[in-house]
Amino acid sequence: MIKALMEQAIYMGMPDESVLKNEGTVTAAPNFNASGDAGVLEKAIKTKGVDENTIIEVLVKRSNDQRQQIKAAYQQASGKSLESALKSALKGDLEEVVLALLKTPSQYDAEQLKLAMKGLGTDEDTVIEILASRTNNEILGIKEAYKTEYKKDLENDIKSDTSGDFRKALLELCKAGRTEGVVEQLVDSDARTLYEAGEGKKARTVHLSLKSSPPEVPRISAKCSRGTPSTAKWTWPKLSTWR
Numbered sequence: 001m002i003k004a005l006m007e008q009a010i011y012m013g014m015p016d017e018s019v020l021k022n023e024g025t026v027t028a029a030p031n032f033n034a035s036g037d038a039g040v041l042e043k044a045i046k047t048k049g050v051d052e053n054t055i056i057e058v059l060v061k062r063s064n065d066q067r068q069q070i071k072a073a074y075q076q077a078s079g080k081s082l083e084s085a086l087k088s089a090l091k092g093d094l095e096e097v098v099l100a101l102l103k104t105p106s107q108y109d110a111e112q113l114k115l116a117m118k119g120l121g122t123d124e125d126t127v128i129e130i131l132a133s134r135t136n137n138e139i140l141g142i143k144e145a146y147k148t149e150y151k152k153d154l155e156n157d158i159k160s161d162t163s164g165d166f167r168k169a170l171l172e173l174c175k176a177g178r179t180e181g182v183v184e185q186l187v188d189s190d191a192r193t194l195y196e197a198g199e200g201k202k203a204r205t206v207h208l209s210l211k212s213s214p215p216e217v218p219r220i221s222a223k224c225s226r227g228t229p230s231t232a233k234w235t236w237p238k239l240s241t242w243r
Contacts, residue, residue, distance in 0.1 A: 106141035136176035
């Protein structure tokens with residue numbers, strides 16, 4: 001059961017209806033009752049030794065939107081937040097993952113970005129994975145959540161913690177101005193242009209990568225990997241190498 005909880009947490013930042021097929025898609029529980037679930041969680045928390053399995057069972061089988069409703073119902077019924085109650089009852093990895101599941105996708109992404117830029121060095125893979133795979137609206141939500149939680153603009157922290165083309169790429173993604181959806185003709189032409197540009201011409205690579213929508217990126221990558229007369233043996237570059 002704990003394994004199922006950990007597996008779901010991997011895609012916490014993804015919306016319930018993910019733009020990336022088979023990633024982060026959570027089906028809403030049928031016959032959902034937020035007040036009923038809040039009562040079940042309250043009982044599990046107060047049980048001697050804490051009923052961890054019940055807590056996991058409830059949270060894993062609810063969509064993020066349903067978990068937000070449970071939080072509101074718990075607050076209304078008990079006068080305290082569900083997060084504080086669970087934080088007092090749980091510990092270790094289970095506490096960390098359960099609290100993560102109670103965040104909205106935007107809040108979770110904002111937290112992961114903050115952690116990635118905390119202290120010495122930057123976890124570049126995490127930063128680019130989040131910003132490059134979210135839709136324009138999702139990025140706007142992340143920026144708002146970041147501002148609310150940390151009283152800072154995401155762009156300012158990126159400027160302080162990154163440099164060069166990598167910084168420019170991240171700031172461009174923060175503008176949330178990429179095209180949405182998939183245009184197959186553009187996928188074909190971009191895959192061909194990327195190959196012809198070559199890995200040495202990073203400016204062109206950056207430009208094409210930033211203008212492609214999240215669902216277009218893996219399609220372009222797949223075409224390059226499978227190979228066409230002009231794209232054989234070309235692989236999608238990591239943004240962290242654009243320095």
